Amino acid sequence: MAQKIKLSTIAESLGLSTATISLALRDSPLVANDTREKIKEQARALGYIYNRRAASLRTSRSGIIGVVVHDIMNPFYGEILKAIETELDRSRHTFILSNHYDSVEKQRTFIETLLQLGGDGVIMSPAIGTPIEDVRLAEQNGMPAILVARSMEGVDLPTYRGDDSYGISLATNHLIGLGHRAIAMIGGTDQTSTGRDRYQGYVDALHRANIEVDANLRIPGPRTMQGGFEAAVYFLSLPQKPTAAVCWNDLVAIGLMNGVARAGLVPGVDISVTGYDDLEQASISTPSLTTVSNGQAEVGRLAARALLDRLEGSHEPDGIHLIKPEMRIRQSTGLYRPRA
Amino acid sequence: MAQKIKLSTIAESLGLSTATISLALRDSPLVANDTREKIKEQARALGYIYNRRAASLRTSRSGIIGVVVHDIMNPFYGEILKAIETELDRSRHTFILSNHYDSVEKQRTFIETLLQLGGDGVIMSPAIGTPIEDVRLAEQNGMPAILVARSMEGVDLPTYRGDDSYGISLATNHLIGLGHRAIAMIGGTDQTSTGRDRYQGYVDALHRANIEVDANLRIPGPRTMQGGFEAAVYFLSLPQKPTAAVCWNDLVAIGLMNGVARAGLVPGVDISVTGYDDLEQASISTPSLTTVSNGQAEVGRLAARALLDRLEGSHEPDGIHLIKPEMRIRQSTGLYRPRA
DNA sequence: CTGAAAGCGCTTACAG
DNA sequence: CTGAAAGCGCTTACAG
Numbered sequence: 001m002a003q004k005i006k007l008s009t010i011a012e013s014l015g016l017s018t019a020t021i022s023l024a025l026r027d028s029p030l031v032a033n034d035t036r037e038k039i040k041e042q043a044r045a046l047g048y049i050y051n052r053r054a055a056s057l058r059t060s061r062s063g064i065i066g067v068v069v070h071d072i073m074n075p076f077y078g079e080i081l082k083a084i085e086t087e088l089d090r091s092r093h094t095f096i097l098s099n100h101y102d103s104v105e106k107q108r109t110f111i112e113t114l115l116q117l118g119g120d121g122v123i124m125s126p127a128i129g130t131p132i133e134d135v136r137l138a139e140q141n142g143m144p145a146i147l148v149a150r151s152m153e154g155v156d157l158p159t160y161r162g163d164d165s166y167g168i169s170l171a172t173n174h175l176i177g178l179g180h181r182a183i184a185m186i187g188g189t190d191q192t193s194t195g196r197d198r199y200q201g202y203v204d205a206l207h208r209a210n211i212e213v214d215a216n217l218r219i220p221g222p223r224t225m226q227g228g229f230e231a232a233v234y235f236l237s238l239p240q241k242p243t244a245a246v247c248w249n250d251l252v253a254i255g256l257m258n259g260v261a262r263a264g265l266v267p268g269v270d271i272s273v274t275g276y277d278d279l280e281q282a283s284i285s286t287p288s289l290t291t292v293s294n295g296q297a298e299v300g301r302l303a304a305r306a307l308l309d310r311l312e313g314s315h316e317p318d319g320i321h322l323i324k325p326e327m328r329i330r331q332s333t334g335l336y337r338p339r340a
Numbered sequence: 341m342a343q344k345i346k347l348s349t350i351a352e353s354l355g356l357s358t359a360t361i362s363l364a365l366r367d368s369p370l371v372a373n374d375t376r377e378k379i380k381e382q383a384r385a386l387g388y389i390y391n392r393r394a395a396s397l398r399t400s401r402s403g404i405i406g407v408v409v410h411d412i413m414n415p416f417y418g419e420i421l422k423a424i425e426t427e428l429d430r431s432r433h434t435f436i437l438s439n440h441y442d443s444v445e446k447q448r449t450f451i452e453t454l455l456q457l458g459g460d461g462v463i464m465s466p467a468i469g470t471p472i473e474d475v476r477l478a479e480q481n482g483m484p485a486i487l488v489a490r491s492m493e494g495v496d497l498p499t500y501r502g503d504d505s506y507g508i509s510l511a512t513n514h515l516i517g518l519g520h521r522a523i524a525m526i527g528g529t530d531q532t533s534t535g536r537d538r539y540q541g542y543v544d545a546l547h548r549a550n551i552e553v554d555a556n557l558r559i560p561g562p563r564t565m566q567g568g569f570e571a572a573v574y575f576l577s578l579p580q581k582p583t584a585a586v587c588w589n590d591l592v593a594i595g596l597m598n599g600v601a602r603a604g605l606v607p608g609v610d611i612s613v614t615g616y617d618d619l620e621q622a623s624i625s626t627p628s629l630t631t632v633s634n635g636q637a638e639v640g641r642l643a644a645r646a647l648l649d650r651l652e653g654s655h656e657p658d659g660i661h662l663i664k665p666e667m668r669i670r671q672s673t674g675l676y677r678p679r680a
Numbered sequence: 681c682t683g684a685a686a687g688c689g690c691t692t693a694c695a696g
Numbered sequence: 697c698t699g700a701a702a703g704c705g706c707t708t709a710c711a712g
Contacts, residue, residue, distance in 0.1 A: 006689055017699045022691060032697060049481060052456040053393040053402070054689035057704045062393070064457075073418040082413065085439070094453050097437045099425070113434050116392040117404075141389060229624040258626045284569040286598045286626070346705055357683045362707060372681060394705035397688045 005048045014042055025050070062118035065307065068098045068110050069125040069149070074224075075279045076249060076296060077125070080148060083300025084123060091308055093120070100127040108134050115141050121307045125149040128191045144310045148303045151193040151320055158310075159320045160303045162294040164194050165201035167325030171246050171274040171292050172205035174327060179336030180244040180272060181211055186231055186256060187222035187248025195220075198276075202246055217242055228252035232259020241339040243271060250275035250282045250291055257285065257332060272333040287331035295323035345388045354382055365390070402458035405647065408438045408450050409465040409489070414564075415619045416589060416636060417465070420488060423640025424463060431648055433460070440467040448474050455481050461647045465489040468531045484650050488643045491533040491660055498650075499660045500643045502634040504534050505541035507665030511586050511614040511632050512545035514667060519676030520584040520612060521551055526571055526596060527562035527588025535560075538616075542586055557582060568592035572599020576611075581679040583611060590615035590622045590631055597625065597672060610680075612673040627671035635663035 007018040014021075016039070024031040024039040031039075056062040065088060069077040081097070088095050096114065100107035107127045111134060114122055121144045126135070135155055138145045147159040175183050185202045188195040199218070206213050217240060222231050228247060235245060235256065247253035253275035257267035267273055268287040275282055275291035282289040302323075306316045347358040354361075356379070364371040364379040371379075396402040405428060409417040421437070428435050436454065440447035447467045451474060454462055461484045466475070475495055478485045487499040515523050525542045528535040539558070546553050557580060562571050568587060575585060575596065587593035593615030597607035607613050608627040615622055615631035622629040642663075646656045 004689095007691095008689080018689085019691080019700080020698055023698090026691095030697065035697080047480075049452070049455050051397075051458070051689050053397045053458050054704090055691070057391075057393045057397055057689080057706085058691045060704075072412060073415060073422065075413060078413040094436065094457070096434065112389070115389050117434070118391070118393050140387075225621055226624060255624060258624055261626045281565055284566060284595060284598055286601045344705095347707095348705080358705085359684080359707080360682055363682090366707095370681070375681080391705055394688090395707070397690085397705085398707045400688075 005046045006051065010039065010042055010046060010048060013046070014039065056118050060118065062120055063093050064114070064117055064119045065093050065095045066098070066110065066114040066119050066122040067095055067124070068100050068107055068122070070102055070127070071099050072097060073099075074251070075281070076251075076277050076294075077149070079279070079296035080125075080300040080303075083297040084304045087301055087304035087308070093308075102128045104129050104131070104134070108137075111138050114138075115143060119143050120311055121145070123148055123303050123307060126152050128189075144307065146303045146307045146310075148299050149194065153193075156318045158303075158306050158316055158318050160299045160306070161194070161320070161322065162299065162325050163322040164197035164325075165204070167276065167292045167294065168198040168201035168246060169205040170325065170327045171276065171290075172202050173209075174290065174329065175244045175246065175272055175274065175333060176205065176209045176211070178244075178272060178333060181336070182214075182217065182240045182242040183211075183244045183246060184217040184219060184235060184238065184242040185246045185248075186219045186235065187227065187252040189220055189223075198248070214240060216240065222252045222255070223248055225251040225255035225258075228255025228257075229259045230255075232256050232263060236260065236263055236265070243336055243339060244333070245271065245273050247273060247275050250277045250279045250289060253289055253291065253332070254281065254285050257287070257289075268332045268334050270337070270339070272336075274333060278328050282328070283330065285332075290330045290333040291328050293326045293328055295325065298323050345386045346391065350379065350382055350386060350388060353386070354379065396458050400458065402460055403433050404454070404457055404459045405433050405435045406438070406450065406454040406459050406462040407435055407464070408440050408447055408462070410442055410467070411439050412437060413439075414591070415621070416591075416617050416634070417489070419619070419636035420465075420640040420643075423637040424644045427641055427644035427648070433648075442468045444469050444471070444474070448477075451478055454478075455483060459483050460651055461485070463488055463643050463647060466492050468529075484647065486643045486647045486650075488639050489534065493533075496658045498643075498646050498656055498658050500639045500646070501534070501660070501662065502639065502665050503662040504537035504665075505544070507616065507632045507634065508538040508541035508586060509545040510665065510667045511616065511630075512542050513549075514630065514669065515584045515586065515612055515614065515673060516545065516549045516551070518584075518612060518673060521676070522554075522557065522580045522582040523551075523584045523586060524557040524559060524575060524578065524582040525586045525588075526559045526575065527567065527592040529560055529563075538588070554580060556580065562592045562595070563588060565591040565595035565598075568595025568597075569599045570595075572596050572603060576600065576603055576605070583676055583679060584673070585611065585613050587613060587615050590617045590619045590629060593629055593631065593672070594621065594625050597627070597629075608672045608674050610677070612676075614673060618668050622668070623670065625672075630670045630673040631668050633666045633668055635665065638663050 007021045010021050011018045024036040098110045123146045260267045275289045278291045278293035282291045347361045350361050351358045364376040438450045463486045600607045615629045618631045618633035622631050
């Protein structure tokens with residue numbers, strides 16, 4: 001590797017000062033047009049690489065934004081990230097990504113690393129059990145935080161997520177409308193706000209239809225395709241003989257349908273199944289999945305915008321911003337028919 | 341936010357010099373045990389945050405490693421990334437991730453950003469059409485590059501990927517062994533080394549079995565579940581009435597099976613389908629997918645190790661390191677039976 | 681075992 | 697419109 005090119009290299013080669021070079025490269029109107037062009041030309045010719053660390057040490061702005069979610073391999077988060085990426089790209093921010101796999105430790109390490117790098121802000125879907133201090137750590141060191149997909153009690157941060165309780169009630173009502181009565185709820189956990197809200201939405205919908213809530217019809221836990229697949233056997237063996245399942249998300253629903261099919265029953269005919277999220281693969285599963293659109297793209301876009309606005313000084317109101325979910329009716333749900 | 345705590349803050353509060361503080365925090369043996377403990381204690385008490393930008397400006401090592409692949413939402417890359425993450429985590433490196441979506445521009449912007457941040461190295465799955473200069477740009481500025489999943493002609497970089505030609509021949513031979521003769525190849529592109537190698541492996545396997553290669557049985561393009569799903573109609577309408585399909589990857593295969601099922605045929609019985617990659621979802625699709633394990637985890641792990649080794653000065657040999665693929669036989673392939 | 685001083689490569693008032 | 701100088705917060709020889 002050749003001699004390192006820096007501002008002073010360019011300055012000397014042109015007989016100017018580093019101040020002028022610096023200003024020119026950042027398109028300051030303080031530099032004459034001719035000079036600016038000459039400087040940019042020379043920078044290109046020499047293969048100059050801007051040293052952001054030096055700049056950011058001086059300005060205390062790094063252009064780095066951190067994003068930490070449960071698992072980027074989960075397409076639900078993937079779709080949120082894609083929207084965030086699109087939004088940040090156009091503002092020339094670099095984003096640093098991490099999974100926390102619901103480990104509070106891993107999440108804290110990430111926040112600390114981000115602070116060390118001088119991150120300008122962080123978008124997070126907080127890990128289960130995140131202590132308030134960990135979020136405060138960011139804020140107190142001048143790094144604003146925005147929450148996505150999950151809320152946190154006791155902090156007043158801008159939070160963008162779907163209206164889970166309403167969304168799950170759409171799915172539950174849809175099944176009730178088709179004549180189902182023994183409706184199981186599969187997946188999710190009480191440890192997240194999302195989990196509690198969805199279960200509550202399901203319970204409320206049943207109540208409104210005067211259907212007794214049977215706690216044994218709740219199968220908590222599964223959040224993945226594998227989880228849904230494995231839950232199928234247990235689901236089918238329930239003595240209540242449920243004819244429908246409200247699933248935690250599309251992955252669980254698709255896994256469950258595969259499990260049901262493997263057991264010789266036909267999903268959408270013998271067993272009605274709803275998903276949640278409306279992932280890209282929901283419409284092409286077999287049968288195509290009736291689900292609830294959860295507005296991931298909107299969540300990501302709004303969260304990124306909110307953070308960028310904050311960095312520019314304009315202060316969006318704090319608190320929870322709920323995205324309205326929408327029903328997507330496809331082939332995985334059908335009229336009630338009793339189990340053989 | 342309170343007063344910024346820096347080394348000198350700690351130094352003054354303890355009546356020591358910043359040099360001592362710096363050494364103590366990094367566990368230098370030059371500092372007495374008692375002093376070190378006192379310093380660490382005080383750093384914690386004051387809520388000191390290490391400024392990596394300042395340190396890296398001085399040492400010209402940032403602890404940042406960049407990773408750029410086609411699309412992190414594709415589980416194939418997701419599995420590679422997960423392995424890289426695991427490996428880098430234990431060496432306390434931060435990794436910056438980006439998709440290039442096969443845009444050479446986006447990829448170059450990423451490399452430039454990484455250089456500006458003083459990245460220590462980069463792991464990349466090069467975008468289609470990547471010019472050699474873009475990779476050289478990294479190397480010439482002291483940022484070693486490692487390639488994964490795709491090779492590049494004309495550069496002598498360490499490259500980790502599966503043996504595609506051999507892998508696809510395993511799948512093709514398996515179908516031939518079941519009695520299939522009209523075997524289509526669905527998906528992929530001649531624009532990547534992987535695409536060319538896989539097609540070649542398929543052609544070679546047919547030749548070896550004295551089966552004439554029919555160019556019309558190749559349906560290039562699809563790389564996603566959606567793509568496989570959409571290809572199903574065309575595939576089923578081919579006048580050669582193929583009874584089997586070697587798919588570009590698991591996603592295409594699963595999409596195709598869904599499309600085949602939607603058309604009223606039974607995948608694994610009427611139409612045999614093989615995938616590639618052995619993603620987690622391959623074993624739980626309906627029917628479970630016969631596929632080729634592509635060693636993603638191994639690719640990611642080895643690539644990360646190779647980069648870390650290089651950063652520590654030991655020089656692994658350059659060139660292509662092929663991971664041996666393995667056949668996974670499941671339910672999506674069955675004995676030949678003529679199409680109705 | 682600890683300290684004083686220089687320097688990493690920028691940007692930003694301040695002069696002119 | 698351009699330049700000289702200070703300083704961002706570290707680390708690293710060099711002294712003692």
